[in-house]
Amino acid sequence: MPNAFIRKLNLFAPLSGPDTKLLEQICSKPLSINARQDLIQEGEAPDVVHLILDGFACRYKIVPEGTRSIMAYLLPGDMCDWHAFILREMDHSVATLSPCRVVEIPRAAVLEITDKYPAITRALWWIALVDEAVLREWIVNVSRRSATEAVTHLFCELLARLEAVGLRVENGFEFPVTQSELADTVGMSAVHANRVIQELRARKLIVLNPHGLQILDIEALKQLAGFRPNYLHLSIKGGREA
Amino acid sequence: MPNAFIRKLNLFAPLSGPDTKLLEQICSKPLSINARQDLIQEGEAPDVVHLILDGFACRYKIVPEGTRSIMAYLLPGDMCDWHAFILREMDHSVATLSPCRVVEIPRAAVLEITDKYPAITRALWWIALVDEAVLREWIVNVSRRSATEAVTHLFCELLARLEAVGLRVENGFEFPVTQSELADTVGMSAVHANRVIQELRARKLIVLNPHGLQILDIEALKQLAGFRPNYLHLSIKGGREA
DNA sequence: CGTTTGATTGACACGAGTCAACACCAGTGG
DNA sequence: CCACTGGTGTTGACTCGTGTCAATCAAACG
Numbered sequence: 417m418p419n420a421f422i423r424k425l426n427l428f429a430p431l432s433g434p435d436t437k438l439l440e441q442i443c444s445k446p447l448s449i450n451a452r453q454d455l456i457q458e459g460e461a462p463d464v465v466h467l468i469l470d471g472f473a474c475r476y477k478i479v480p481e482g483t484r485s486i487m488a489y490l491l492p493g494d495m496c497d498w499h500a501f502i503l504r505e506m507d508h509s510v511a512t513l514s515p516c517r518v519v520e521i522p523r524a525a526v527l528e529i530t531d532k533y534p535a536i537t538r539a540l541w542w543i544a545l546v547d548e549a550v551l552r553e554w555i556v557n558v559s560r561r562s563a564t565e566a567v568t569h570l571f572c573e574l575l576a577r578l579e580a581v582g583l584r585v586e587n588g589f590e591f592p593v594t595q596s597e598l599a600d601t602v603g604m605s606a607v608h609a610n611r612v613i614q615e616l617r618a619r620k621l622i623v624l625n626p627h628g629l630q631i632l633d634i635e636a637l638k639q640l641a642g643f644r645p646n647y648l649h650l651s652i653k654g655g656r657e658a
Numbered sequence: 659m660p661n662a663f664i665r666k667l668n669l670f671a672p673l674s675g676p677d678t679k680l681l682e683q684i685c686s687k688p689l690s691i692n693a694r695q696d697l698i699q700e701g702e703a704p705d706v707v708h709l710i711l712d713g714f715a716c717r718y719k720i721v722p723e724g725t726r727s728i729m730a731y732l733l734p735g736d737m738c739d740w741h742a743f744i745l746r747e748m749d750h751s752v753a754t755l756s757p758c759r760v761v762e763i764p765r766a767a768v769l770e771i772t773d774k775y776p777a778i779t780r781a782l783w784w785i786a787l788v789d790e791a792v793l794r795e796w797i798v799n800v801s802r803r804s805a806t807e808a809v810t811h812l813f814c815e816l817l818a819r820l821e822a823v824g825l826r827v828e829n830g831f832e833f834p835v836t837q838s839e840l841a842d843t844v845g846m847s848a849v850h851a852n853r854v855i856q857e858l859r860a861r862k863l864i865v866l867n868p869h870g871l872q873i874l875d876i877e878a879l880k881q882l883a884g885f886r887p888n889y890l891h892l893s894i895k896g897g898r899e900a
Numbered sequence: 901c902g903t904t905t906g907a908t909t910g911a912c913a914c915g916a917g918t919c920a921a922c923a924c925c926a927g928t929g930g
Numbered sequence: 931c932c933a934c935t936g937g938t939g940t941t942g943a944c945t946c947g948t949g950t951c952a953a954t955c956a957a958a959c960g
Contacts, residue, residue, distance in 0.1 A: 481884075485798040559844070560726075
């Protein structure tokens with residue numbers, strides 16, 4: 417069974433034998449990181465690219481008044497700082513949400529990929545563009561959906577994204593995120609996040625506990641959120657050439 | 659005086675003579691588009707890339723309940739659908755906000771660039787990553803800043819971005835955006851957007867009319883918004899290689 | 901000139917934030 | 931083995947920022 421990174425890249429572009437071999441070698445020595453550790457902080461210029469093989473992480477910023485905003489979830493197969501390789505300085509921080517297995521890809525390996533492995537390079541850019549599309553949808557989520565819709569939409573998105581890398585279990589997934597963190601991702605208070613959860617439970621739509629989320633009625637949930645998965649660009653195999 | 663696109667690319671990577679010549683040729687036949695016209699709609703798979711030479715445009719989505727969310731402003735020098743070239747299908751729409759001069763770059767020209775003009779290609783990816791950083795900041799804006807702060811922060815960002823392409827006039831810029839569109843940008847109602855504007859006027863921070871925005875006290879505005887321009891990545895000349 | 905679109909204002913309603921208390925663990929150390 | 935602790939989840943009461951509705955005004959326009 418290939419790791420999540422290879423599975424994800426294969427979603428977008430079929431990888432050759434040598435491609436896969438290189439990626440396996442790159443991922444061969446993962447680090448184990450505890451939950452709630454910063455992988456990179458705003459202002460740093462990392463000289464490695466971090467890749468999540470296992471666990472949840474997030475991108476976040478702290479605004480001056482002290483509140484936190486989580487702008488993205490990093491799931492197994494996601495890269496943390498591909499952009500910092502080009503933009504140099506991180507404009508936000510990345511932290512683990514659960515215990516993670518993380519690979520640090522050295523600069524030389526990244527240069528080798530972009531030089532000699534065009535299929536992988538194309539898939540990486542594809543992924544960067546999908547990340548951008550997800551950010552746009554999150555703007556819609558926090559700006560134009562009610563609290564209940566926003567939380568629901570997030571759950572629908574995570575189910576789709578985790579399914580794509582083989583991490584959907586039954587009708588749910590592992591979800592090691594506290595309600596406070598959930599609140600910071602949909603831009604509300606922790607108390608209100610809790611009220612939304614309670615409501616979704618009462619409506620028999622979900623079962624949520626510290627370890628995982630079970631979705632009891634997927635269609636109802638999608639309907640409630642107005643979820644349309646087109647922005648994830650998961651259905652198209654093999655891209656045009658860049 | 660080079661056009662906004664060439665100015666913008668030069669911010670990130672110094673372009674050679676042939677680079678500049680090619681870009682000038684590509685931009686030589688712009689179209690004139692009226693205000694409030696869709697350039698591309700969600701679901702389309704355009705076979706050209708649109709480039710704004712003059713005027714304001716925006717990315718937007720309509721959510722099922724009928725409200726609109728504007729996720730990005732496209733300023734002179736910005737490309738509308740670079741990603742659709744790779745992801746195929748647009749997951750959002752793009753519309754002009756003011757009369758625009760727009761270039762439609764044919765598929766063949768894009769392929770020629772990515773094949774033979776590495777400096778331009780690198781600059782385009784750089785720009786895509788900065789766009790992503792702007793999206794992240796917009797999530798912070800709508801999710802963790804008050805209405806007044808969010809509007810103020812948007813003004814600070816636009817001043818910085820327009821200054822970068824030479825479109826800052828005095829302490830302000832042309833701003834052909836209605837209050838209703840502004841409201842859809844920061845995720846609030848048009849009525850409340852108006853109240854925020856009134857407040858900023860009363861505090862002698864801005865002068866806003868249908869044609870333009872003048873900022874009376876830039877430092878106070880930045881302070882109020884908690885504006886830090888690092889996410890625009892404007893200060894770094896010449897990128898690392900991708 | 902009517903017509904239309906956008907800006908402005910006030911009254912009122914409501915969703916969500918805040919504050920505070922309490923419950924429920926899981927871990928820790930005595 | 932059990933008190934103690936701190937983090938998380940839960941709940942209620944109250945407040946307040948924004949949304950909604952509706953009327954009016956102003957400016958642009960054919």
